[in-house]
Amino acid sequence: QVQLVESGGGLVQAGGSLRLSCAVSGTIFSIHSMGWYRQAPGKQRELVAAITTGGSTNYSDSVKGRFTISRDNAKNTVYLQMNSLKPEDTAVYYCNTKTLSRAGLRIWDSEYWGQGTQVTVSS
Numbered sequence: 001q002v003q004l005v006e007s008g009g010g011l012v013q014a015g016g017s018l019r020l021s022c023a024v025s026g027t028i029f030s031i032h033s034m035g036w037y038r039q040a041p042g043k044q045r046e047l048v049a050a051i052t053t054g055g056s057t058n059y060s061d062s063v064k065g066r067f068t069i070s071r072d073n074a075k076n077t078v079y080l081q082m083n084s085l086k087p088e089d090t091a092v093y094y095c096n097t098k099t100l101s102r103a104g105l106r107i108w109d110s111e112y113w114g115q116g117t118q119v120t121v122s123s
Helices: none
Strands: 003-007 010-013 018-025 030-039 046-052 057-059 067-072 077-082 091-103 106-113 117-122
Touching: 003 091, 003 106, 018 030, 018 091, 018 117, 030 067, 030 077, 046 067, 046 077, 057 067, 077 091
Parallel strands: 010 117
Antiparallel strands: 003 018, 018 077, 030 046, 030 091, 046 057, 067 077, 091 106, 091 117
16 A cells, blocks of 8 residues: 655766655555665665654765755655765665554554665766
């Protein structure tokens, strides 16, 4: 029922910029946080950036100062502005959200992932 749809990936040259978007739809009680992860071939998936509903942010050291995460709480949409891109930023970027779900008297934590969007940075 909950879906995350990413967009904005593509091919850019080093030093260029891209803006990723992720829209969350479906039945959600509340959202704790939204974020972006990435995974390059042969490597583990890693956190790129995350943001809470209150606006607190967390960045990977490798992207700090170059990437900016933001969100529109009303639209349940998260964005990742990526500037000064480097070839090592090449990866599939996945949108993630951590939510609080409710059904009757039951409340539990849930986590959802998007399908991913490819970002390729050429040298």
